[in-house]
Amino acid sequence: RPLKEVLFFPTTVTCIEHLFQPHPRVSPCLCRLPHGLETPFTRLLRHLLSARFTLDLCIFAFSSQELCRAVLLLHRQGVVVRVLTDKDYMAIDGSQIGSLRKAGIAVRHETGDFHMHHKFAVADRRLLITGSLNWTATAVQGNKENVLVTEDAAFVRPFLREFEELWDANDPA
Amino acid sequence: RPLKEVLFFPTTVTCIEHLFQPHPRVSPCLCRLPHGLETPFTRLLRHLLSARFTLDLCIFAFSSQELCRAVLLLHRQGVVVRVLTDKDYMAIDGSQIGSLRKAGIAVRHETGDFHMHHKFAVADRRLLITGSLNWTATAVQGNKENVLVTEDAAFVRPFLREFEELWDANDPA
Numbered sequence: 168r169p170l171k172e173v174l175f176f177p178t179t180v181t182c183i184e185h186l187f188q189p190h191p192r193v194s195p196c197l198c199r200l201p202h203g204l205e206t207p208f209t210r211l212l213r214h215l216l217s218a219r220f221t222l223d224l225c226i227f228a229f230s231s232q233e234l235c236r237a238v239l240l241l242h243r244q245g246v247v248v249r250v251l252t253d254k255d256y257m258a259i260d261g262s263q264i265g266s267l268r269k270a271g272i273a274v275r276h277e278t279g280d281f282h283m284h285h286k287f288a289v290a291d292r293r294l295l296i297t298g299s300l301n302w303t304a305t306a307v308q309g310n311k312e313n314v315l316v317t318e319d320a321a322f323v324r325p326f327l328r329e330f331e332e333l334w335d336a337n338d339p340a
Numbered sequence: 341r342p343l344k345e346v347l348f349f350p351t352t353v354t355c356i357e358h359l360f361q362p363h364p365r366v367s368p369c370l371c372r373l374p375h376g377l378e379t380p381f382t383r384l385l386r387h388l389l390s391a392r393f394t395l396d397l398c399i400f401a402f403s404s405q406e407l408c409r410a411v412l413l414l415h416r417q418g419v420v421v422r423v424l425t426d427k428d429y430m431a432i433d434g435s436q437i438g439s440l441r442k443a444g445i446a447v448r449h450e451t452g453d454f455h456m457h458h459k460f461a462v463a464d465r466r467l468l469i470t471g472s473l474n475w476t477a478t479a480v481q482g483n484k485e486n487v488l489v490t491e492d493a494a495f496v497r498p499f500l501r502e503f504e505e506l507w508d509a510n511d512p513a
């Protein structure tokens with residue numbers, strides 16, 4: 168049966184260091200945050216970090232440092248990352264779009280008068296992550312938000328098609 | 341097999357009068373809009389108007405007159421409608437929340453410092469409609485947006501639970 172999961176936010180802030188460590192640590196993490204807890208946010212990070220080949224992101228607002236760290240790690244591991252975003256929100260306080268570009272990740276942005284308001288990701292053309300959640304700390308830690316995670320092809324396929332259409336439509340070349 | 345559908349916006353504006361007519365008209369509609377077209381918006385309205393018993397709405401921004409008209413029609417037909425919304429966006433230009441309240445529909449709003457950012461509806465505790473789309477004309481006619489429609493209980497159940505929790509948490513009594 169294909170994966171189907173719903174995550175609700177906000178969530179409490181917990182340590183996420185272990186998600187970025189390829190090998191278990193010898194000594195425990197000394198930071199002040201709670202450790203060893205599974206939260207909607209650790210689930211979201213785990214699903215993202217499960218990408219092995221491709222990651223297609225279509226995100227209205229992207230300022231979360233932790234989510235940016237996950238995307239940069241995937242990029243360093245050789246995952247082909249593409250990022251589509253909204254032109255007005257690229258420049259918001261703490262936007263991570265510049266960091267992604269600097270790391271060499273392909274970024275395109277909508278140029279029309281309206282918003283590119285999607286908030287979805289597709290990993291390996293197989294796993295869809297979509298919902299109301301923008302990739303910001305306020306959304307994760309403050310707002311009431313939802314994220315659906317699914318491998319059901321009836322949902323994944325249309326989103327892949329939408330991504331390719333928007334990606335081609337916003338080719339700067 | 342349970343219903344699974346993905347709708348993408350923006351969409352062109354077409355006549356929606358036929359969706360609100362219980363019986364086929366004798367004479368054709370004379371308005372200037374295109375007629376007889378199925379669009380993501382007519383699909384969305386059809387799914388909403390399929391409610392027979394209950395409609396639970398959890399919507400950050402609700403200013404679409406057409407969607408309001410659909411909700412008011414359901415209310416008049418005896419469907420028990422509950423509306424949860426965000427306090428900051430209740431007062432936006434053209435918000436329909438006042439009209440819903442005036443018609444006698446139960447409305448509650450989040451009172452915290454953060455946003456109630458969901459945009460979902462559940463009809464008859466059976467059909468989930470959720471995505472990035474706020475219920476505004478700009479979202480429907482301008483933005484790049486998505487809406488998932490599904491009867492898959494793996495998705496519907498968690499959203500029902502979330503609705504009941506937020507509904508109880510925002511009881512003004």
Ligand SMILES: [Zn+2]
Nearest residue numbers: 182184196198
């Ligand atoms: Zn730690």
Ligand SMILES: [Zn+2]
Nearest residue numbers: 355357369371
């Ligand atoms: Zn007409």
